[in-house]
Amino acid sequence: MGKILSPTVHLFVTLAWMIVAYWMIFLYAPQELTMGEVQRIFYIHAPSGWVAGTAYCIVFLGSVVYLWKRSPLADDLAHAAGEVGFIFCSGLLVTGPLWAKPVWGIWWTWDARLTLSFVLWLLFVSYLMLRSYVSSPGRAATLAAVVGIIGFVDVPIDYMAIRWWRTQHPQPVIAGGEGSGLDPRMFLTFIVCVGAFHCLFSYLLIQRLRLARARRELSAIRRALAIPPSED
Amino acid sequence: MVNKYLLLAFSALWLIFFLYAWSLSRRQAFLRKELEELKNKVGRGRPSDSRPS
Numbered sequence: 001m002g003k004i005l006s007p008t009v010h011l012f013v014t015l016a017w018m019i020v021a022y023w024m025i026f027l028y029a030p031q032e033l034t035m036g037e038v039q040r041i042f043y044i045h046a047p048s049g050w051v052a053g054t055a056y057c058i059v060f061l062g063s064v065v066y067l068w069k070r071s072p073l074a075d076d077l078a079h080a081a082g083e084v085g086f087i088f089c090s091g092l093l094v095t096g097p098l099w100a101k102p103v104w105g106i107w108w109t110w111d112a113r114l115t116l117s118f119v120l121w122l123l124f125v126s127y128l129m130l131r132s133y134v135s136s137p138g139r140a141a142t143l144a145a146v147v148g149i150i151g152f153v154d155v156p157i158d159y160m161a162i163r164w165w166r167t168q169h170p171q172p173v174i175a176g177g178e179g180s181g182l183d184p185r186m187f188l189t190f191i192v193c194v195g196a197f198h199c200l201f202s203y204l205l206i207q208r209l210r211l212a213r214a215r216r217e218l219s220a221i222r223r224a225l226a227i228p229p230s231e232d
Numbered sequence: 233m234v235n236k237y238l239l240l241a242f243s244a245l246w247l248i249f250f251l252y253a254w255s256l257s258r259r260q261a262f263l264r265k266e267l268e269e270l271k272n273k274v275g276r277g278r279p280s281d282s283r284p285s
Contacts, residue, residue: 037235044245087252091245098241200249207256214263221270 010206014199021189021196029189041099043189047197048092052120054198055085056155058205059127063148066141072216075141078148079131080208084201086124093121104168113169116158123151 005013025043032039062078065071096114097107108114127147134140162172173182174190182190 038237040238041241044242048245084252087248091248094244094248095241098237098244102235102237204253204256207260211256211260211263214260214267218263218267218270221267221274225270225274 007203007207010199010203014196014203017192017196017199021193024189024192029186030183032186035103038099038102041095043193044197045092045095045099046190047194048088048095049117050194051197051201052085052089052092052117052124053155053159055081055088055201055205056120056123056152059085059148060152060155063145066145067149075145076209076212076216078145079141080205080212082124082127082131082144082148084204084208086121086128087204088197088201089117089121089124092117109168111167111169112161112165113158113167116154116161119154120151120158123147123154127151 021043025040029040029043031037058081059078062074062076062081065074066078096117100109101107127144130144130147131140134143161167162169174187181187
């Protein structure tokens with residue numbers, strides 16, 4: 001992808017897409033009648049959740065390929081997606097309570113959707129901690145891949161939680177069946193925001209992959225020179 | 233007036249993104265520097281290393 005889209009162009013596209021998304025959030029999308037201004041948090045909260053889900057899917061796929069083929073690239077991809085996904089999942093957990101407080105009167109409740117989203121965040125944390133604390137790189141990659149695969153079960157359940165159970169979290173407005181839906185302008189704004197967040201995610205993911213590649217290159221040179229690895 | 237929760241949510245999210253992007257660029261710069269130093273070391277060592285003993 002780096003060859004098709006240079007980092008500068010990718011960053012420029014991301015910024016331009018974000019500007020359009022922000023224009024739509026604040027000037028194009030109509031104000032929601034019951035929640036008012038605060039409902040606009042939806043346009044950054046839900047896309048953060050979608051990106052966190054996408055990131056964990058990449059962790060899962062990268063982990064499967066790593067265990068199957070022992071491909072360092074698959075491992076780097078899973079690791080990078082785990083780190084960037086953690087950032088978006090943290091964004092999801094920060095913006096959620098800031099929307100919940102003025103609307104529900106509480107910051108947090110342990111309903112199915114919120115609990116499963118918190119579990120997803122813990123899975124990202126566990127995945128990254130495993131990678132940091134296991135000293136042997138090969139063993140860390142294998143253990144992390146196992147966590148990446150087992151933890152994936154949380155993603156579809158988290159997505160379906162508001163469809164299967166009655167939750168404090170609002171029922172789905174996208175693909176939620178009869179009686180659900182959004183105003184067309186709100187829907188378009190949401191789609192543009194999901195695209196903009198995925199564009200930002202792909203930019204950060206590629207940058208994180210470059211870092212992993214540079215680290216591997218550095219390790220290879222160190223091995224060739226018989227220099228011990230530095231503490232970074 | 234902008235709702236304080238709305239302002240907080242947007243600010244917090246972008247703070248998280250910027251902190252991560254900053255940490256990423258710092259790590260990249262550190263590695264790039266170290267890589268250059270090592271490449272130079274390898275480059276300097278090569279002529280004498282390649283000589284047959």
